[in-house]
Amino acid sequence: MATALTAASHASAQAYYSQFCPEADICYRLNIPTETAFTGKGDIYIQISSLVTYEWVALGLGHQMAGSKVFIMYADGMGNVTVSPRLGRGHYEPRYDSGADFEVLDGTGVDGYRMTANIRCGDCTSWVGGGMNFMETSGLWVYAARPGLPLDSSDPNENLKEHRQHGVFDFSYLPAKGGQNLNPFLLAPPADVPLGIQRGLPSVPLHWNPSDAFPVAHGTIASFAILVLFPLGAILIRVTSERRLVWVHAGIQILAYVMLFVAMGMGIRIASSGQLFHNYHPFIGIFMVVVIFFQVCDGLLHHSQWLQNKKRRTRLAYVHIWMGRALIVIGMINGGFGLQLAGVASPAKKAGYGVVAGASFVSMVVAICYGERKRALALKAKREEKENREMRLQTSRFE
Numbered sequence: 001m002a003t004a005l006t007a008a009s010h011a012s013a014q015a016y017y018s019q020f021c022p023e024a025d026i027c028y029r030l031n032i033p034t035e036t037a038f039t040g041k042g043d044i045y046i047q048i049s050s051l052v053t054y055e056w057v058a059l060g061l062g063h064q065m066a067g068s069k070v071f072i073m074y075a076d077g078m079g080n081v082t083v084s085p086r087l088g089r090g091h092y093e094p095r096y097d098s099g100a101d102f103e104v105l106d107g108t109g110v111d112g113y114r115m116t117a118n119i120r121c122g123d124c125t126s127w128v129g130g131g132m133n134f135m136e137t138s139g140l141w142v143y144a145a146r147p148g149l150p151l152d153s154s155d156p157n158e159n160l161k162e163h164r165q166h167g168v169f170d171f172s173y174l175p176a177k178g179g180q181n182l183n184p185f186l187l188a189p190p191a192d193v194p195l196g197i198q199r200g201l202p203s204v205p206l207h208w209n210p211s212d213a214f215p216v217a218h219g220t221i222a223s224f225a226i227l228v229l230f231p232l233g234a235i236l237i238r239v240t241s242e243r244r245l246v247w248v249h250a251g252i253q254i255l256a257y258v259m260l261f262v263a264m265g266m267g268i269r270i271a272s273s274g275q276l277f278h279n280y281h282p283f284i285g286i287f288m289v290v291v292i293f294f295q296v297c298d299g300l301l302h303h304s305q306w307l308q309n310k311k312r313r314t315r316l317a318y319v320h321i322w323m324g325r326a327l328i329v330i331g332m333i334n335g336g337f338g339l340q341l342a343g344v345a346s347p348a349k350k351a352g353y354g355v356v357a358g359a360s361f362v363s364m365v366v367a368i369c370y371g372e373r374k375r376a377l378a379l380k381a382k383r384e385e386k387e388n389r390e391m392r393l394q395t396s397r398f399e
Contacts, residue, residue: 015184015185015187016032016175016179017031017184017188020169022169025051026049026051026165027049028047028048028143028171030046030171030176031045031046031184031185032045032134034177035181037135037178040125040135045105045183047116047119047185048073050073054147054150055147055148056072057072057144058143058144058145059141060142060143061132061141062140065089065142065166066089068088069124070088071084071085071102073117074160075115076153081108081110082153082158084157085097096156097127101121101122102120102122103122104117116190118183134173138172138174140170141168141169141171144165145165145166148161214266221259221262221266222263222285222331223335225259225331226256231361232252234324234325234328257296260331267285281337285334288331291327292327295323298319299324325364325368328360339353
């Protein structure tokens with residue numbers, strides 16, 4: 001980890017900027033024209049510079065990724081770079097902002113080992129979800145990057161893999177203030193990449209975000225409830241004749257419901273911080289938790305009717321059985337939507353989820369077929385026993 005730094009303005013070259021290098025091979029620069037610094041509104045200028053050994057490099061305005069305005073740079077494969085303006089969504093891939101007020105300026109491109117993006121931002125003082133006050137002396141910004149082979153894409157909405165490096169830093173505005181509303185980086189020397197350090201300048205400490213376990217905990221708890229506990233409860237009640245297991249079934253399903261309720265609370269927090277309520281996944285999850293509550297009540301009522309009806313299925317029993325099966329399948333599918341929404345799961349993790357979901361589904365289908373076959377044979381045996389009893393009764397009368 002390289003020492004981060006802030007560069008003073010270069011008055012002799014009439015280039016005013018602050019510089020921060022959070023890594024040895026990544027540097028960010030900022031210029032705030034005099035008018036913007038005085039009024040707090042207007043354009044600002046940003047430079048992102050790094051080695052070509054990165055898939056992508058990003059700079060975000062704000063103290064956290066959720067709600068931040070993000071500029072992402074990656075090689076386009078034709079000797080230039082793509083600049084993608086996006087809106088941060090917390091632990092999920094930032095969403096492409098097609099309405100952003102920005103311009104890619106001269107000096108942008110790939111030069112040997114270095115790629116650079118010079119950007120004019122016209123709405124960085126105000127955007128949906130936030131805004132920056134450039135009249136202050138400094139502000140918190142975030143950065144993220146993923147080392148790897150060049151992305152080589154000209155699509156600003158390109159799907160990005162999860163970052164490997166990220167952090168929060170305090171960007172000093174004082175040396176950045178000054179100059180006209182023009183591209184200041186044409187007058188400035190190239191960023192000191194790959195060294196990343198300009199000797200003799202004061203350093204600024206980097207403050208890392210502690211890893212937030214909420215998304216991992218949410219996915220783990222919800223997946224365990226949907227892929228393991230709910231199917232297990234459904235399987236046990238189908239494959240055994242032990243009467244007491246109905247309460248084991250109820251206990252497992254209630255435990256799974258409590259876990260799913262906890263996961264929903266985590267999911268609501270994640271969706272709120274990342275502005276994700278426009279997606280299918282959170283709505284389906286909340287819908288399931290609400291419906292399963294009535295499913296639990298329905299199960300208790302149906303069991304009571306089953307006892308009163310001489311252990312025969314009622315219409316309510318069929319509603320309970322088939323609704324439960326449908327909810328398990330919907331939950332499995334919604335887990336896939338969650339992985340897709342997160343955008344950070346590796347192909348191996350997605351494949352693993354698919355394998356477990358498939359195994360749970362197949363096991364449940366086999367148990368259903370076995371249980372229904374066993375029930376059909378039991379009903380047949382009861383009918384035959386009844387018929388034999390009636391025949392014996394008739395025979396005894398004739399005798």
